[in-house]
Amino acid sequence: MTAAEAVGTHADLPPLTLADEQMLRAGHRLVELVVARLSRPGGGPAHVPRSRAELEHLLAEPVPEHGEDLVGLLERLAGSVLTAGMRSDHPRCFAFVPSAGTFPAVLADALNAAFLSLPGAWLVGSGPTQIELVTVSWLCELLGLAPGSGGLFVTGGSEANLTALTVARDTRLRGDSRGARAYCSSQAHPSVAKALHILGFGRHQLVALEPDDGFRLAPDVLARRVRADRAAGLRPFLVVATAGTTGTGAVDPMRPIADLCRREGLWLHADGALGAAARITDRGRAALDGLELADSLTVDPHKWLFQPYDLGCVLLRRPSLLRDSFRLSRHYLDTGYLTASESRDDEVNLSDHGLQQSRGLRALKLWLSLKTFGASAFREAVERGMRLADHAADRIADDPELECVTAPSLGVLTFRYRPAGLGPGPVLDTLQGRVSEVVVARGDAMVLPTTVRGERVLRLCTINPRSSAADVDSVLGAVVDAGRRLTGPRTPDPRESLTWLRQPAPADR
Template sequence: MRTAGHHAVDLVVQRLCTAADGPPHTVAAPAELQTLLGEPLPEEGGDLGGLLDHLAHDVLPLGIRFDHPRCFGFVPTTGNYPAVLADLLSTAHLSVPGAWLVGSGPSSIELTTLKWLKELLGLPGHWGGLFVSGGSLANLTALAAARDHQLGGDLAGARLYCSTQAHPSVARAAHLLGLGRDQLVALEPDPEQRLDPRSLAAQVDADLAAGLRPFAVVATVGTTSTGAVDPVTDLARHCRRYGLWLHLDGAHGAAFALSARGHDMREALGQADSLTFDPHKWLFQPYETGCVLVRDPELLKATFRMARHHLDTGYLHPAEARHGEVNFDDLGPQQSRGLRALKVWLSLKTFGAAAFRRAVEHGLHLSDHAAARIAAHPGLELTSTPSLAILTFRCRPTDGSADPATVDRLQQSVSDAVRATGQALVLTTRVRNRTVLRMCTINPATTPADIDATLELVLQTALAR
């Protein structure tokens, strides 16, 4: 066990110390992976050390290397070594922060970490919540509480509002909660790609006049395409006027509140009824580290408490919370839960909050640098206002063509060609129904030189089209 464990740690350290080596993206065809992994069920065991080598060298590298300093696709994460060790320890201890009886120590770690996250985001102390797998489950959890609190179990005529720029997990959550597709009203954004409060108010007025039942609004703090931030304060005012639940999907963008320039966001976040936040994005944690926070934690308990859903009450009765204990399985959809909070706890204890604040600021400075370079070059143009370390842009055709389809094809071909070089990863998105290039610059290991080299590669690739 020690030999294999020491070898595994060596593999982890080697991986973390060589994040910049090789391409940021490697993909294998299904047929290749079938040859590599499509073996029969093993009846006899094999050498653990050799299997670890096989995984580390042949299998796990096949994908996006999100911590590569020239990986600008999606919302990359970096992870960190203390978080790796946290997963190792919590897995070995079979830690379950579900019922207090099952894991009082793990539950206390989660309570403390939630308190720290609230402090980082500027949320009042009475807010509560729990760690979940990511933004998708956080949105589902919050909207389930909103549905129960606002609608009382009757979905007839219910209406949920968001913008077309909202994350797909919002639509999926609505589906899982029993809402028909017509009951999710996705409004067109304003010119800055934000949910327009006036359009929202007009739609709510029309729906009320039609005898429908508006119950909640999802505002996005950092859309995935452009990083746009919906006008939370104005939306909160409308929600109060109409008695609607305001949920903020801040999976990426809520972390902006850690920075000096994002300090004003702290007040806006506190105006919501619930908030999604993903530490596996701009808090540099490994994946499966999401969080949902709510103004009134009792509303989570009203939806998810185990006693509400017992079929065989006797089996779980010994684990019911008593004397001020907190059972996290009363607050969300999972009963058996991993100790996701330990990754964040150990990271903050090891590095300190100031290191994370500096890292968020660094990502913002990189975005500023990239935007200035793009704006200054005649072959490139920004296509949205840079926001939350996300910027979109496009290459201008060298022949001066203005045909939309031609320009769109150029962006996709540039993205494909840049990825094929193995030197950087710049993917596309759609902004105002046009294909554009997109960069997310939150990696603390990325430097201005990486930005410059990537943009130069984009330009050279475009010239060769």
């Protein structure tokens, strides 16, 4: 058989190709499944617990040598596989930083896959690149950043932090990281420490300072430490301020920290993965005053701009610095085939601006969502998340069995169930974990514990625009209910053994 005979004439379908009717049938069913999912976010449980053994049973199989019906596969995935775990867009899911998603974003991802959108080199993906450039400039404008700011869409907040810190290192240390020191508060996200680790810094080179009473990095403490380190011969080069800590939503004071960084010649990176999006509202702009002064900023549209994963963004006051760190010619090896795609004149090769060479058009999700709904709808949705946190705080203040621990900040607040007569201590701490377990086991809400000043508390992040005041009330009611059932008719004695709290409550399991 000749090689031409072996590949066939294409009178039949080529490999890995479906007939039009098959694609249309599967596509219609997929849209039905998507609409059913998105139109009833509160229709099912907020959490579907599945053990590893159950999922192995469901999915472990040999490599499928022969194909099967695509519609059946889509139904199986939507029915029992993708639903396992937490439902982030559930209106009573207040855990972590829930993402809500939008229908235009779903279509954007499908379009990208169909068109194999590749905003890496202009030659390959000029249209996709221009969409990304426009979306970045919209984001800078919406956040009120300085003219000339720009950046890149990346996988999420962790990669945005890594990208920004790479530029900070290259700009300030110029290839010699001996004695270098970076600063943040102990409330910063672990992705900051991870980024420095990837960049080759030792853990001792990240100084994590204790925050003030409001969980903010204190400028005077920072200034003293920077001066002391300099006096000791060390080389301070970077401050990471957090614009909305994950635990309590605290905002490091940007303006005084920016002043200090300017005086001391330090790079200021603002990690706004959780909170920066609030800048699109007046209230958020006031809470995040001075954010525009940062040299670099992390924003995570897959959090408070309601996009599906993966969508993070790194923005810089001087975006050309990205090219200085990441352009291919700086890291050139003998790969002549890439010279064909070098950019000319005003063409932009976004693969020169970050880690990835082949990169998807993540920006399209946000572009299509913004064009479909308009920025005003986004503003209203972000406002709503902050108002909902205020509502939760009011309800907690009205309830003698609940106690607010940290006030709402950027849609995050912490509180605890505290029956009369039970003071802080290990019993109260254990009780919070148990309350959360009981509420989560009921299935229709997600409230998880965290630690604040060494004490266990419950945390709400209320940024889902499909959550209502009634959802907040219902979850707080469930917390009180669980607390009462766990503590029973008596008030627990802090001196007694904790074992009673560790027993499963009778009707929980």
